Amino acid sequence: MTGTPLLEVRDLVVHHGQLRALDSISLRVYPGEVYAIIGANGAGKSTLLRTIAGLHRPSFGTILLDGLFLTYLRPERRAIAGVAMVPEGRRLFGSLTVEENLKVGATYARPGPWNIDAVYQLFDWMPARRSQRAAQLSGGEQQMVALGRSLVANPKVLLLDELSLGLAPVVVHRIYAMLPQILETGLTVLLVEQDVSQAQRVATHIHCLLEGRTTLEGRPSDVTAEQIEAAYFGLAGTAGALPPSDATGQPGGGSESTWPG
Numbered sequence: 678m679t680g681t682p683l684l685e686v687r688d689l690v691v692h693h694g695q696l697r698a699l700d701s702i703s704l705r706v707y708p709g710e711v712y713a714i715i716g717a718n719g720a721g722k723s724t725l726l727r728t729i730a731g732l733h734r735p736s737f738g739t740i741l742l743d744g745l746f747l748t749y750l751r752p753e754r755r756a757i758a759g760v761a762m763v764p765e766g767r768r769l770f771g772s773l774t775v776e777e778n779l780k781v782g783a784t785y786a787r788p789g790p791w792n793i794d795a796v797y798q799l800f801d802w803m804p805a806r807r808s809q810r811a812a813q814l815s816g817g818e819q820q821m822v823a824l825g826r827s828l829v830a831n832p833k834v835l836l837l838d839e840l841s842l843g844l845a846p847v848v849v850h851r852i853y854a855m856l857p858q859i860l861e862t863g864l865t866v867l868l869v870e871q872d873v874s875q876a877q878r879v880a881t882h883i884h885c886l887l888e889g890r891t892t893l894e895g896r897p898s899d900v901t902a903e904q905i906e907a908a909y910f911g912l913a914g915t916a917g918a919l920p921p922s923d924a925t926g927q928p929g930g931g932s933e934s935t936w937p938g
């Protein structure tokens with residue numbers, strides 16, 4: 678894709694102690710994209726999202742949002758700049774109500790189309806449960822509150838870490854079905870997903886990590902299930918399957934793998 682990326686990561690290196698969790702990762706996310714990071718357990722997906730959100734400090738590399746250097750900004754400065762994340766495991770305040778959790782998300786809110794009422798319109802079950810404690814909700818309901826909490830910040834880029842984790846397929850489908858409405862408001866999405874089939878269904882671009890390195894990237898329609906499988910598990914011949922790094926395309930389409938989720 679041509680033009681200016683909204684989010685750009687250049688040569689990012691992140692260590693957890695002695696472990697090199699990310700090794701020279703670069704990516705470009707263009708406005709309106711759904712950019713999916715896939716990979717097995719421990720590939721570095723969450724580390725990448727958390728580093729973009731400001732929760733890990735990189736050893737090397739640069740993170741830019743809309744031309745602004747985020748690399749060493751504190752997480753709240755990044756929120757003000759337009760980064761919001763739905764973390765793995767939701768991380769709601771269980772003793773607070775649904776509405777109180779949504780208000781937490783608005784702490785560093787930018788001006789924009791999202792507010793608590795807009796979230797209640799998106800998730801029509803939520804207004805009746807606004808006074809219920811988050812801990813009393815089902816996993817899927819909690820995930821929707823976590824999503825709402827990020828939306829009310831009116832981010833430019835929404836980081837979604839494993840939305841499907843621990844949820845029944847029907848619930849995952851219901852949550853991902855909301856993405857088009859969210860994108861319509863001008864948001865750009867960078868998501869992490871272990872369920873490759875799900876990632877392929879929603880993504881405009883997929884980027885596979887293995888042990889902290891990029892093993893494959895491209896439009897879902899440009900990569901085969903065999904290439905993804907090789908990149909995911911680190912099988913021989915993967916390197917030759919790297920399409921151009923700035924290619925992108927339309928959601929869906931392409932070969933669909935049925936593993937591992």
Ligand code: ATP
Nearest residue numbers: 693694696698716717718719720721722723724725
């Ligand atoms: P998963 O799907 O299991 O969450 P992932 O692809 O998101 O995997 P990360 O959670 O980013 O992978 O972990 C990458 C590597 O870094 C793993 O080896 C993990 O054990 C290690 N790691 C992650 N966070 C920390 C931490 N806070 N301290 C030490 N090591 C960590």
